[in-house]
Amino acid sequence: MAAALRSEASQDNIAGPSPNILLADCGLFEPAPPAEGWLDRRIARGTRDFLQFPAMRPGEIERAFAVGLDLAVECASQGIRRAAAALVGKGASLTADVSACVHTGLPVEKIVDETSGVGGTTLYARRQAVGKPLFYYDLAANDPPRALEYLGGYESAALVGFIIGCAAESIAVTLDGWPALSGALWAAQWAPASRPFLRIAAPLSVSGYPPVRELLGSAPVLAQAECRLPGAAGLRALCAHAS
Template sequence: MQIPFIAPTADAALSQILQDAINNKTKPLGSLGRLEELAAQLGLIQRSTRISIEQPAILVFAGDHGVVAEGVSAYPQDVTWQMVENFLADGAAINVFARQNGCALHVIDAGVNHDFGPRAGLVDRKVARGTRNFALEAAMSPQELDTALEHGMALVRDLSGNVVGFGEMGIGNTTAAAALMHKLTRLPLSQCVGAGTGLSSEGIARKQQVIAAAINKHAGAASPLEVLATFGGFEIAMMVGAMLKAAEQRKVLLIDGFIVTSALLVAVRLQPAILDYCVFAHCSDENGHRMMLENLGARPLLNLGLRLGEGTGSALALPLLHAAANFVNEMATFASASVSTSDQ
């Protein structure tokens, strides 16, 4: 598996040009706050002072997890394929928010334990009918991992736009994400495990016990890809591949919540410069996401108490990208508007 090389966006000369352009708009210095930082980031990614948001797309990857057999979820595994059907019927929150914001939505079967058959609107990249139970054995083989990564890269390669948002669906995937978080950040497991789809305190304790036992069982998994193959999901692995390819192509990556950020943790360990391309949509209400963001040095745009997944945070943050691009491209300068500048 050839991991894409990601070049840092750092460019001192362009940074100064962008900052001058932002400062010369008809406003007090810094008065657009985070939008100014976002505009500068977008300009560095696109290597231009003329920022564009072109054909944004959200990829929702769905997959099942063998570890649900250990009683780690409040919902049965069938909910994964049922929610995929909801996506295809245009009935989920991500459908509403993507449509509202003029964003293409692509639903990918990365490894759902269900046969959908040929379906309009469903991208079939099923690696297998769910991962194995990582409480007993590695979630996927090295070959399955390679396949998932390659599928993710190929999906992004075929996208024509310059902004890619990431979302997911998979009963049990907060368990996989918590295990990845613990292994890759070394944060205490108690800080990584949350309620997921709504576990009770007893359920959370059970989930933590299952992960702790699996961590001990698979103590030899050390490298990022070994950790991903051992504890991850097909939808998480496919996101890793898609993220790496998107950054290689200098696209903007819109990062959603806990599960999506766990995929990014893997990608960062493989190519640290990928962070230059990431816009963190929001801080999820899932336990551990804030700590995960802090570990990455990330500053999310929104904090709405979301914990739905599906890429909903990515869709809701998209208007802020448009705003950042539009003020740089369309606001008057002090000179063009004949407005006096500050004496300070």
């Protein structure tokens, strides 16, 4: 999970110092070398394949949730008032598609189409992969812990903990990208009080975006061009517009 954080002192100065950039490793298969802003929060060497087993083993959902919650508490202790979050994971987009289907009630074909960046036989395979857990696991939007345990990944559960923890500390969280946006649906369902603190970074071109945006009840804070600013400039834009 990636997070850009801005303190109260610098939140109104978009041209000021870059926000603090943190990357929380919740479960890479191999540990990454130490680097500035890199947090080793690995729970295991990746989740299991949710097409064959529930992604998380017993107890892992609680540990992943705690990663995000602890990060939110640490942010509050440092005077952070705005944050932007994104998810990076091998199956993050696939999990996002399943989550969107569960929450919107729309069929897979309405969520996974050519706007997902795939076509032909690849599109067919993607739809099959999204449809399988929906059929076998009887996932329910009103039971986030069980659903996340079956779907994974660790970064998605950590995001849920981060959002809920930030809301408790009155920290606004701007969601960057489809996996983060769809993953936030679980936090909004689990803790409805977190909804007012959620922001959407920029409009997305995927077909699942409009219904998910409607469920979250939030409008984009940036135009797509702003969100594509390189490196720290883009992250400054996200944090500066998060209020």
